Amino acid sequence: MLTQRVEIDRTFAEAAGSGETLSVDQLVTFLQHQQREEAAGPALALSLIEHYEPSETAKAQRQMTKDGFLMYLLSADGSAFSLAHRRVYQDMGQPLSHYLVSSSHNTYLLEDQLAGPSSTEAYIRALCKGCRCLELDCWDGPNQEPIIYHGYTFTSKILFCDVLRAIRDYAFKASPYPVILSLENHCTLEQQRVMARHLHAILGPMLLNRPLDGVTNSLPSPEQLKGKILLKGKKLGGLLPPGGEGGPEATVVSDEDEAAVMEDEAVRSRVQHKPKEDKLRLAQELSDMVIYCKSVHFGGFSSPGTPGQAFYEMASFSENRALRLLQESGNGFVRHNVGHLSRIYPAGWRTDSSNYSPVEMWNGGCQIVALNFQTPGPEMDVYQGRFQDNGACGYVLKPAFLRDPNGTFNPRALAQGPWWARKRLNIRVISGQQLPKVNKNKNSIVDPKVTVEIHGVSRDVASRQTAVITNNGFNPWRDTEFAFEVVVPDLALIRFLVEDYDASSKNDFIGQSTIPLNSLKQGYRHVHLMSKNGDQHPSATLFVKISLQD
The missing domain is CATH 3.20.20.190 (Phosphatidylinositol (PI) phosphodiesterase)
Known part of the structure; x- marks a missing residue:
């Protein structure tokens, strides 16, 4: 019951067609078309099978089962935050x-x-x-x-x-x-x-x-x-060192x-x-x-x-x-x-x-x-x-x-320039998983709602929210799609906020994750939620589909 995920079964079925498992070719197609992985190819597909496929039989046949597919989507490789950005990858030799x-x-x-x-x-x-x-x-x-x-x-x-x-x-x-x-x-x-x-x-x-x-x-x-x-x-x-400037x-x-x-x-x-x-x-x-x-x-x-x-x-x-x-x-x-x-x-x-x-x-x-x-x-x-x-x-x-000493960028008076790169960001919030109870009352069940916020230059700032799902923190099912326009993607951050809705008082914070737009991966992804103090919740996630187009 804990691992049963109808929405992932559906995604798997789309990728596998009528088959019970994904072949290397089918996985490559999924990685290319849905996940928009730049390195999508047989090598990546095989390494994911090697890493996440629990069945030795399927592994030997170079195939991925539904369980392996779920493990992949829940892993760092399937995270909405780019795995490549989890290590130092920028030029550290500048002033x-x-x-x-x-x-x-x-x-x-x-x-x-x-x-x-x-x-x-x-x-x-x-x-x-x-x-x-x-x-x-x-x-x-x-x-x-x-x-x-x-x-x-x-x-x-x-x-x-x-x-x-x-x-x-x-x-x-x-x-x-x-x-x-x-x-x-x-x-x-x-x-x-x-x-x-x-x-x-x-x-x-x-x-x-x-x-x-x-x-x-x-x-x-x-x-x-x-x-x-x-x-x-x-x-x-x-x-x-000064030459005795103004006394010692x-x-x-x-x-x-x-x-x-x-x-x-x-x-x-x-x-x-x-x-x-x-x-x-x-x-x-x-x-x-x-x-x-x-x-x-x-x-x-x-x-x-x-x-x-x-x-x-x-x-x-x-x-x-x-x-x-x-x-x-x-x-x-x-x-x-x-x-x-x-x-x-x-x-x-x-x-x-x-x-x-x-x-x-x-x-x-x-x-x-x-x-x-x-x-x-x-x-x-x-x-x-x-x-x-x-x-x-x-x-x-x-x-x-x-970093350009002669640049003309002014965050308060946005004009065209190298920073201007209009993107359409689509975020489909599909489901939530194992959202923790915030209220100490043992009979309380959360009524989650998700807000997706864009932080960046004032023109890009935006916020959209899903409807509230009552009494379900275990696997609330939403499937809500939001579209945003972002003109300065280099300065934009996306924040996923999950709250416990309360009609009579302030909503309680459940978890959040903030990801720079340049670190956001496309396709079917899990957003791993953080607690109020910025620590990772062990198993609380949102399952989303992300696409970013010029």
């Missing part, structure tokens, strides 16, 4: 600014930003999810040991050295590519020197503390920085741009009514460890003939400021992001650690779009979907039109 980078905000928090616990566990979790940019909010602690917590709030405190040990042990478990530590430094000179000693002692050779040989006029690539940890923070002087310890504002300082002000006034802190000074030892990610105030986009930001300087923008810049000069922002890193972080009023949509920032070429990893929801779902691509290594190459 850092050409990639989107998986980045977390207030990484130390497990909950909200006013009273939640801080934990090294939060860093481990983010790193295991492929996150490559972590935030360390550093303050003076007792016994000359710097601590990390959300300043002026009641969040708990953790030792800077403990966080570094967790980072050292987990930095490269999920991905070999570089990790950026975004330092928000509020420490006195003495404790900054302690920070520098800890960084040196704990991270050792992992820490990049001088420019790579020959890489002194553009950002290095993720490939060149494999296994390295970079610091982002304030720096005295330029890329190469110049006065600088605490590490972040004005908007983050305003964020701290907002939190401070809400919590403790503390006076504004004095400007901080920067220890030379800490300054020298910042190489390719020097924090600077944003001074506007450079125009031809005026010296702009140096390639190793990066600015941070609050989400509101980034949206304003995209609105006022979308193409200027896109071009700026070809050669410079930009970091975006949530607005100061988000003390509940809620998130903004990262998609608009990515559309503008912003690389380090920091979200609260501790807060599940649609924004994190889309985030995880985007970074599931390229082997989930935390770096995704931006499309060519976002």
Whole structure:
């Protein structure tokens, strides 16, 4: 009963004609015409039979039975997410600014930003999810040991050295590519020197503390920085060590741009009514460890003939400021992001650690779009979907039109250009399988409905939903077809959302899966659903048929 799938029997019968099994030729035809497999041929067909056919007899006769066919469709080869994109397949030799980078905000928090616990566990979790940019909010602690917590709030405190040990042990478990530590430094000179000693002692050779040989006029690539940890923070002087510029310890504002300082002000006034802190000074030892990610105030986009930001300087923008810049000069922002890193972080009023949509920032070429990893929801779902691509290594190459220094792409004023490639996307939602109960009541049965959403440039954003199936989470049968038009496929993501419909209150989340359009496979596919926290549900799937045409 568990494995009986009427809709798959039907698909199998279409492929096998009157036969009980599929021959190699019939399987090749199915792979070509239905699944649109580029490598469809006898070799692929035989490898699928070898892999998924449970019957030794059928295997020996080079045939696939209905059971083998079901096993294939439920496997990674039959998944809606391209198997080829589950490994690193993109060019990793381009400058850092050409990639989107998986980045977390207030990484130390497990909950909200006013009273939640801080934990090294939060860093481990983010790193295991492929996150490559972590935030360390550093303050003076007792016994000359710097601590990390959300300043002026009641969040708990953790030792800077403990966080570094967790980072050292987990930095490269999920991905070999570089990790950026975004330092928000509020420490006195003495404790900054302690920070520098800890960084040196704990991270050792992992820490990049001088420019790579020959890489002194553009950002290095993720490939060149494999296994390295970079610091982002304030720096005295330029890329190469300064010649005694402004004395050994110049006065600088605490590490972040004005908007983050305003964020701290907002939190401070809400919590403790503390006076504004004095400007901080920067220890030379800490300054020298910042190489390719020097924090600077944003001074506007450079125009031809005026010296702009140096390639190793990066600015941070609050989400509101980034949206304003995209609105006022979308193409200027896109071009700026070809050669410079930009970091975006949530607005100061988000003390509940809620998130903004990262998609608009990515559309503008912003690389380090920091979200609260501790807060599940649609924004994190889309985030995880985007970074599931390229082997989930935390770096995704931006499309060519976002890497072109003379490009004319403007996400807020869409015109014709190389990015414009109109596609018709058809998605037939055929059935659901083993959708988990969300309500703890043991007699409750889910009433599932499916929403298919497109996230991308504003013109492509769309959402369609199926009817509700009552009292069936085991094998709800729908067969509903949706058609979408997508004009900038390189920036589009498809999100499949399954909810338990409730007439009297908010629908309960059952599962979801977000897939970049370029990683979406055509044909009969299973969409493997993720839980609210982004973990795979063991057997909850949607069975769909996907087609994509020019």
